[in-house]
Amino acid sequence: MMKKTIRAGIVGSGFSASFHFEAVQKVYGTNIEVVGVYSIDTEGGKAYARKRDIRFFDNLDALLDEVDVVHVCVPPVAHEPVSVAGLKRDKFVICEKPLTGYFGDGTEGFHGDRFPKQNALDAALASVEQILEAERQSKGRLLYAENWVYAPAIQKEREIIEKTGAQVLWIHAEEAHSGSHSREYAFWKFCGGGTLIGKGCHPLSAALYLKRVEGRSRDGVPIRPKTVSARTHAITRLENFRDEGHIRCNYHDIDDLAHMHVEFTDGTVADVFASDIVLGGIHNWLEVCANNHRAVCNINPNTSMQTYNPVEENFEDIYVVEKIGTKQGWAPTAPDEDWITGYPQEAEAFYQTIAYGQPAESDSLLAADSISTIYSAYVSAERKGTAVDVRTFEE
Numbered sequence: 001m002m003k004k005t006i007r008a009g010i011v012g013s014g015f016s017a018s019f020h021f022e023a024v025q026k027v028y029g030t031n032i033e034v035v036g037v038y039s040i041d042t043e044g045g046k047a048y049a050r051k052r053d054i055r056f057f058d059n060l061d062a063l064l065d066e067v068d069v070v071h072v073c074v075p076p077v078a079h080e081p082v083s084v085a086g087l088k089r090d091k092f093v094i095c096e097k098p099l100t101g102y103f104g105d106g107t108e109g110f111h112g113d114r115f116p117k118q119n120a121l122d123a124a125l126a127s128v129e130q131i132l133e134a135e136r137q138s139k140g141r142l143l144y145a146e147n148w149v150y151a152p153a154i155q156k157e158r159e160i161i162e163k164t165g166a167q168v169l170w171i172h173a174e175e176a177h178s179g180s181h182s183r184e185y186a187f188w189k190f191c192g193g194g195t196l197i198g199k200g201c202h203p204l205s206a207a208l209y210l211k212r213v214e215g216r217s218r219d220g221v222p223i224r225p226k227t228v229s230a231r232t233h234a235i236t237r238l239e240n241f242r243d244e245g246h247i248r249c250n251y252h253d254i255d256d257l258a259h260m261h262v263e264f265t266d267g268t269v270a271d272v273f274a275s276d277i278v279l280g281g282i283h284n285w286l287e288v289c290a291n292n293h294r295a296v297c298n299i300n301p302n303t304s305m306q307t308y309n310p311v312e313e314n315f316e317d318i319y320v321v322e323k324i325g326t327k328q329g330w331a332p333t334a335p336d337e338d339w340i341t342g343y344p345q346e347a348e349a350f351y352q353t354i355a356y357g358q359p360a361e362s363d364s365l366l367a368a369d370s371i372s373t374i375y376s377a378y379v380s381a382e383r384k385g386t387a388v389d390v391r392t393f394e395e
């Protein structure tokens with residue numbers, strides 16, 4: 001079959017815009033022409049474009065004129081407007097996580113600790129609805145860039161569930177490290193919350209995905225979230241937190257430790273942890289306890305390679321693994337971190353959808369369930385863990 005050619009645009013020129021570009025270079029089933037980038041950071045955007053020999057666009061519409069798909073690699077607060085603009089122009093949209101959220105009331109004094117979380121849930125669901133409605137009216141589709149869905153360990157578990165007809169009884173999973181790099185991350189108004197959404201969305205979405213796979217493969221109907229109970233904490237904002245310089249601790253108004261307990265429509269459960277207070281490099285894992293097997297998916301760290309380095313400086317130019325504090329001694333060195341994280345597989349799959357109409361594993365409904373669960377979890381945390389019903393959107 002002749003490979004189709006798809007024209008792609010990138011929106012944003014920061015961290016995720018870089019790994020999206022890398023992932024697109026590895027796609028083999030579709031020819032992709034990355035036309036250009038639009039970023040509100042003109043200087044950064046021009047530098048990004050120069051380095052990759054693509055064009056810089058100084059407005060979104062001009063980029064949309066020339067492409068079939070846009071990669072939304074901007075902070076969460078801008079996901080809805082950029083995605084809706086793309087869908088309205090009948091473009092495909094690859095949107096980074098989290099899909100959307102609640103970013104405050106715009107007042108100077110807005111503080112994440114001091115507003116009713118029901119407001120956040122209502123506003124986040126309204127924002128999800130805007131995106132879903134734009135998608136319904138569009139010839140394009142929204143593809144949700146949740147790389148955990150495409151991580152090889154999670155896709156292997158999908159195969160096991162599908163082929164063995166497993167009943168998944170309990171999932172526990174975590175994403176944690178010692179603090180995000182982004183300056184905006186300290187503020188609820190830019191990110192829509194703290195670690196519960198920023199990190200929790202990854203293991204949560206993978207758990208929601210696997211239950212969806214289970215239901216679809218056995219009964220033709222996805223199993224979806226029903227209630228959530230949660231606690232959130234701001235450990236590094238405690239007055240008695242003792243900063244030794246290893247854990248980021250300049251957060252303005254967000255949580256840095258969170259736990260969600262999700263009950264599904266079939267009565268089974270998932271426990272999801274998210275935190276910014278864990279040393280030793282990124283800690284991303286998901287464990288499935290099923291009626292016929294058990295699986296531990298180690299996304300990071302894993303033992304595909306381990307190195308011992310007696311002198312820190314020897315590894316000065318060596319990338320070891322995300323967020324590791326030292327390169328001296330034994331380390332779980334990642335020979336190909338992008339691959340184990342699922343970035344190239346995600347890009348390959350999305351371009352199969354865009355070019356050839358393959359159904360997407362990670363779509364807008366999975367993203368919507370994730371947002372609905374997370375903001376219901378914030379309501380629960382405000383009530384010190386009382387279970388809250390999760391509203392799901394129509395299939």
Ligand SMILES: NC(=O)c1ccc[n+]([C@@H]2O[C@H](COP(=O)([O-])OP(=O)(O)OC[C@H]3O[C@@H](n4cnc5c(N)ncnc54)[C@H](O)[C@@H]3O)[C@@H](O)[C@H]2O)c1
Binds near residue numbers: 096
């Ligand atoms: N899947 C993952 O593993 C992963 C990892 C990191 C970040 N992310 C997600 O990627 C998104 C971006 O995060 P990042 O780390 O790349 O942030 P970043 O700060 O490094 O980059 C954001 C870029 O967007 C630009 N920008 C901001 N608002 C814009 C707008 N309205 N229009 C156009 N450009 C705009 C900024 O100038 C900047 O270039 C977030 O949603 C984040 O959650 C995902």
